[in-house]
Amino acid sequence: xxxxxxxxxxxxxxxxxxxxxxxxxxxxxxxxxxxxxxxxxxxxxxxxxxxxxxxxxxxxxxxxxxxxxxxxxxxxxxxxxxxxxxxxxxxxxxxxxxxxxxxxxxxxxxxxxxxxxxxxxxxxxxxxxxxxxxxxxxxxxxxxxxxxxxxxxxxxxxxxxxxxxxxxxxxxxxxxxxxxxxxxxxxxxxxxxxxxxxxxxxxxxxxxxxxxxxxxxxxxxxxxxxxxxxxxxxxxxxxxxxxxxxxxxxxxxxxxxxxxxxxxxxxxxxxxxxxxxxxxxxxxxxxxxxxxxxxxxxxxxxxxxxxxxxxxxxxxxxxxxxxxx
Amino acid sequence: xxxxxxxxxxxxxxxxxxxxxxxxxxxxxxxxxxxxxxxxxxxxxxxxxxxxxxxxxxxxxxxxxxxxxxxxxxxxxxxxxxxxxxxxxxxxxxxxxxxxxxxxxxxxxxxxxxxxxxxxxxxxxxxxxxxxxxxxxxxxxxxxxxxxxxxxxxxxxxxxxxxxxxxxxxxxxxxxxxxxxxxxxxxxxxxxxxxxxxxxxxxxxxxxxxxxxxxxxxxxxxxxxxxxxxxxxxxxxxxxxxxxxxxxxxxxxxxxxxxxxxxxxxxxxxxxxxxxxxxxxxxxxxxxxxxxxxxxxxxxxxxxxxxxxxxxxxxxxxxxxxxxxxxxxxxxxxxxxxxxxxxxxxxxxxxxxxx
Numbered sequence: 001x002x003x004x005x006x007x008x009x010x011x012x013x014x015x016x017x018x019x020x021x022x023x024x025x026x027x028x029x030x031x032x033x034x035x036x037x038x039x040x041x042x043x044x045x046x047x048x049x050x051x052x053x054x055x056x057x058x059x060x061x062x063x064x065x066x067x068x069x070x071x072x073x074x075x076x077x078x079x080x081x082x083x084x085x086x087x088x089x090x091x092x093x094x095x096x097x098x099x100x101x102x103x104x105x106x107x108x109x110x111x112x113x114x115x116x117x118x119x120x121x122x123x124x125x126x127x128x129x130x131x132x133x134x135x136x137x138x139x140x141x142x143x144x145x146x147x148x149x150x151x152x153x154x155x156x157x158x159x160x161x162x163x164x165x166x167x168x169x170x171x172x173x174x175x176x177x178x179x180x181x182x183x184x185x186x187x188x189x190x191x192x193x194x195x196x197x198x199x200x201x202x203x204x205x206x207x208x209x210x211x212x213x214x215x216x217x218x219x220x221x222x223x224x225x226x227x228x229x230x231x232x233x234x235x236x237x238x239x240x241x242x243x244x245x246x247x248x249x250x251x252x253x254x255x256x257x258x259x260x261x262x263x264x265x266x267x268x269x270x271x272x273x274x275x276x277x278x279x280x281x282x283x284x285x286x287x288x289x290x291x292x293x294x295x296x297x298x299x300x301x302x303x304x305x306x307x308x309x310x311x312x313x314x315x316x317x318x319x320x321x322x323x324x325x
Numbered sequence: 326x327x328x329x330x331x332x333x334x335x336x337x338x339x340x341x342x343x344x345x346x347x348x349x350x351x352x353x354x355x356x357x358x359x360x361x362x363x364x365x366x367x368x369x370x371x372x373x374x375x376x377x378x379x380x381x382x383x384x385x386x387x388x389x390x391x392x393x394x395x396x397x398x399x400x401x402x403x404x405x406x407x408x409x410x411x412x413x414x415x416x417x418x419x420x421x422x423x424x425x426x427x428x429x430x431x432x433x434x435x436x437x438x439x440x441x442x443x444x445x446x447x448x449x450x451x452x453x454x455x456x457x458x459x460x461x462x463x464x465x466x467x468x469x470x471x472x473x474x475x476x477x478x479x480x481x482x483x484x485x486x487x488x489x490x491x492x493x494x495x496x497x498x499x500x501x502x503x504x505x506x507x508x509x510x511x512x513x514x515x516x517x518x519x520x521x522x523x524x525x526x527x528x529x530x531x532x533x534x535x536x537x538x539x540x541x542x543x544x545x546x547x548x549x550x551x552x553x554x555x556x557x558x559x560x561x562x563x564x565x566x567x568x569x570x571x572x573x574x575x576x577x578x579x580x581x582x583x584x585x586x587x588x589x590x591x592x593x594x595x596x597x598x599x600x601x602x603x604x605x606x607x608x609x610x611x612x613x614x615x616x617x618x619x620x621x622x623x624x625x626x627x628x629x630x631x632x633x634x635x636x637x638x639x640x641x642x643x644x645x646x647x648x649x650x651x652x653x654x655x656x657x658x659x660x661x662x663x664x665x666x667x668x669x670x671x672x673x674x675x676x677x678x679x680x
Contacts, residue, residue, distance in 0.1 A: 025469070051469070057499070062458050062492030066500075069462020072447060073397070075469060092489075096452045097459065105440035105448055106431030107654040144660065165657035194661040241662040 001182035009151040009183050010040050010116075010172070013158045014078065016187070018048045021076060024162060027054045027067055028080030037082050038118065038177055060090035064115070068098050068167075071113040078162060081117035084133050084171070091136070098167040099142030110165040114158075118172040119147070120212060120262040124306050127298035132263035134211075135272075137169045138239035144193050145239040147171035149214035151181040153237055156191025164193060171239075173212040196243035198250060202232035205256040205320055208247055208273050210236040213260045213311065220316045229324060239269060244276050251281045256323040260292040260316050268293050290319035340548075342616050346625075348390065348547050349611060352382035352604045353629050355406040358415060361633050362405065362422060366582045370640075371422045374451075375436045378406035380545075380577035383603030384509055385410045387550025388477065391558050395474035397445045397467075399460040401481055402437035403509075404449030413441045415636035425643035432646040433654060454489035456480070457506070461493045461567075464502035468565060475503040475561045483514020485528050494535040497567040504567040505557060506532070509544065511576035516588040529571035539569035545603040575601040648673045 004012070017024045030037050032045035032055040045053040056063040060081060067077035081087045087094065094115065101111050121130030138145045144166055148154040154172070161168035199214060200221050209217040214235040221231035234250050236243065251257045257277050259270040270291040277289050295309040337345070359377040366375050378385060381403075389410040392398070400407050408418055413429060421428025422436050430440050437451040447463060450456035460478030467474050484490055485508060497504045508528050512519055519526050529539035542553045550572065557568045575597045579586035586594065611617045617625075651669035664672075674680045 057495065059492040059496065061489050062461075062496045065455070065458020065489065065493070066462035066465055066496055069399075069459035069464075070466040070469070071462070072459065073463050073466035073470075075466045092452055092455060093458065097450070097455055101448070102657050103654040104430065104434050104438050105442075106429070106433050107657070108430070108440050108442040109447070110657040112657075141655065144656070164660075166660075192661060194663070241660055243662050245662070 001184050003180050004151055004183050005177065006151045006154050006179050006181070007038070007040060007177040009155040010158060011042060011044070013155050014041060015044055015047065017078070017159065017162045018044065018052050023074060024076045024078065025052050025054060026078050026080065027056055027063055029056055029058055029082050031055060031080050036080070038174065040116070040177075041080065060086055061093055064090040064093040065097065067113055068093060068101070068111055071111045072101065072109050076112045076162060078114040078116060081115060083121075083129060084117045084119040085129055085131050087115070087117060087133065094137065094143070094167070094169075095140050099140050102166065103142055111167045112165045113167045114161045114170050115167070116158075116170040116172060118174045120173055120175070121299070122175045122310070124301055124303055125299070126301045130299040132261070132294070134169065134171045134239055135263055135267070135269045138242075138269065140240075143167055143169055143240060145169040145171065146193055146237060147211040147239060148191070148237060149176065149199075149209075149211050149235050151179070151183045153191050153235075155183050156189055157193065157237065160190040160193050163190070168193070171211060175212050176215065179215060191237065194238045194241035194243060196234055196236045196238070196246040198232060198246065199235045200231065200233040202230035202254065204230040204254055205258060205323055206232045206234055206247075206250040206254045207316065207320070208234045208236065208257060208259045209261065210239065210269070211262070213262055216311075216313055216316060217260060220313050220320070223313075224317070224320060229320065231320065242272070242276070244280065247273065247276060248280045251277050252284045255284050255286040257285070258290045258292065258316065258319045258323055260311055260319070262311060263294055264296045265291065265293040266296060287323040287325070290323050292316050292319045337610070337614050337616070345611055345616055346621070348386050349604070349607055349617070350625055350629070351386045351389075351410055352547065352607060353625060354415070354632065355382045355385060355409055356604050357629050357633055358409060358636075359405060361637065362419075363582055365419075365422065365637065371436065372424065373435050373437070374402070375422070375582040376403040376580065377578060377582065378403055380511065380575045380598070380601070380603070381406065381509055383547035383607065384544035384550055384572045384574050387547045388507065388554050390547075390551040391554030392477070393474065394445070395472065396558070397447050397460070397463045397474065397476045398479065399447045399456040399463065399477065400449050400479040401453065401456060401484065402449050402451040403481070404437065404439050407479065408439045408441055408446050411441065411444045411446050413444060413446065415632055416639035419636040419640040420643045423640040423643070424645065425640055426646040427639070427643040431654070454480070454484050454487035457484065457489050457493040458496070461497045461502050461504055464497065464504045465500055468500075468502060473562065475505060475558050477505045477507050479507045479509065481514055482508055482510040482512065482519050482528060483517060483522055484508070485531050486522050494532055494537055494567070498535045498537055501565040502567055503561040503565050505554070505561060506537075506567060506569045508569065508571050510571050510573045513576060513580070513589070515580040515584070527571075529569055532569045537567050537569055539571060541571040541573060544572035544574035545601045545606065547603060547607055
């Protein structure tokens with residue numbers, strides 16, 4: 001299998017889907033002439049032209065709504081929101097419209113829409129450009145929310161999302177774009193939405209994570225192995241639907257669980273996972289579930305404070321040691 | 326309410342008498358459907374919010390007379406009349422208001438969320454302004470797929486104060502989308518008058534900085550509405566260009582069924598209902614031109630009553646949506662780890678205290 005970056009996996013998949021289906025089109029700010037703020041859409045305007053790769057004005061509510069309306073008539077728009085922070089001005093369209101149209105109108109119309117956007121942040125991006133809002137969308141019935149951690153999953157899930165007839169929030173991470181991994185050349189492999197994956201098997205403790213935190217968890221698991229602690233890593237891959245059976249099966253095996261996510265601690269993704277574990281595997285637990293998440297302030301700009309506010313390998317190791325006590 | 330010079334008077338000489346009679350029939354159907362709907366609400370057959378089109382019959386029937394089957398319509402929550410006038414039978418509409426499984430949206434939508442895919446009625450939407458970018462998107466898709474047709478983005482006057490409206494104007498013009506921005510200007514957004522909410526009370530002018538042509542039309546004159554809509558519809562389709570229609574009409578009652586309308590002067594309302602009643606005025610016009618007579622009026626009224634009673638009977642006789650179908654329509658593409666019929670039954674039993 002060729003080894004490519006997460007960015008390349010996304011770029012390849014967008015190009016292949018544009019080629020495969022004439023109803024697929026890309027929309028977003030700076031995705032064409034500028035070639036993408038994070039170069040995910042590089043070269044696609046040149047190859048597929050302005051009908052298929054549409055530069056939009058800065059009007060997220062407007063163009064997300066346009067994409068939903070176009071999807072209702074059979075197009076398959078793939079919208080890029082430059083970062084998840086900017087989707088807040090379009091949230092009415094996503095939550096009140098895209099997520100409800102199929103159900104509320106009795107299944108008469110479909111909304112085959114993908115919204116791609118990077119969440120979280122590193123590198124002193126400050127309070128308004130570093131947030132994680134995937135839990136806001138995972139909260140909402142009617143949406144599908146995926147957050148791949150590897151180039152393989154990025155490709156397989158993006159393909160599944162574009163070919164899916166429901167609105168899918170496709171959560172990326174700036175810090176993952178340059179990471180590398182194996183990606184098969186097979187034209188038709190997809191990663192199913194709603195299915196988690198045990199990324200590393202272990203026997204002592206289960207770490208549950210997604211997106212960038214899965215990369216952190218994999219590094220930490222390797223390190224803990226050197227100390228004689230066997231860590232199993234469950235990569236959620238999808239936040240809605242949530243693959244509860246895979247989480248529960250792993251925790252029943254290891255009897256200990258740590259949940260890590262980049263969003264804020266209270267009301268975040270880790271809370272949902274911890275609640276699920278205590279509901280369905282309470283009798284199997286040898287220690288309380290530990291949660292690792294962001295410190296609850298608007299993210300400060302100052303370099304040290306900024307880095308120290310986000311969950312890290314250190315905080316994950318601390319939590320693993322705590323459940324192993 | 327409308328400047329005399331803006332009104333294009335239509336001579337009845339060029340009209341097809343059957344068509345005129347059909348407009349009257351449709352307007353009366355809307356009028357009586359809404360009056361009976363109000364009664365059903367009071368009888369608690371209908372729940373939630375319920376907004377009536379009373380006073381807006383000419384605006385709706387005139388628009389529908391101008392549209393073609395290939396056109397699409399998105400409206401706000403005051404949507405009953407649009408679906409009716411587009412040709413959806415009254416029974417499934419009333420059944421939706423009653424929350425029945427035979428309703429146009431399978432009982433999942435209610436009064437504010439009617440839908441008829443077959444007739445290109447793409448939904449009533451209840452978040453003010455939400456439907457406007459959707460309509461632009463539908464027009465965008467028509468252009469993308471090189472199909473004929475236009476898309477109507479119906480909204481109330483107060484919607485012209487929300488951001489989504491302006492983003493939609495900009496995108497529709499920029500991307501050459503054939504959209505009729507169809508403003509039903511009944512003078513009030515709930516209890517806030519146009520003058521209180523809009524720094525430009527001439528709503529048809531609001532497209533000026535987007536280079537979008539706008540017109541004000543007497544929304545109580547079915548023929549004026551039809552002619553303006555035909556002309557602007559054809560323009561929008563031919564030129565792939567959006568337009569604004571400011572349809573001035575009179576709201577007969579409060580904002581919704583439960584609004585007691587305390588903010589409008591009772592004398593203003595009484596006078597408005599007398600002078601701007603589109604149904605009665607049209608009947609008078611047809612009568613004057615000997616296109617209808619008293620016997621026809623009586624027969625038409627009887628037929629309308631009968632049809633609506635049938636719709637109410639149909640709704641009453643219909644079943645509630647099944648509990649096991651609670652999760653039906655959640656997703657169009659099946660996906661792992663989602664609840665099914667058994668989960669629905671189990672959850673509902675607990676919520677009802679049956680276990």
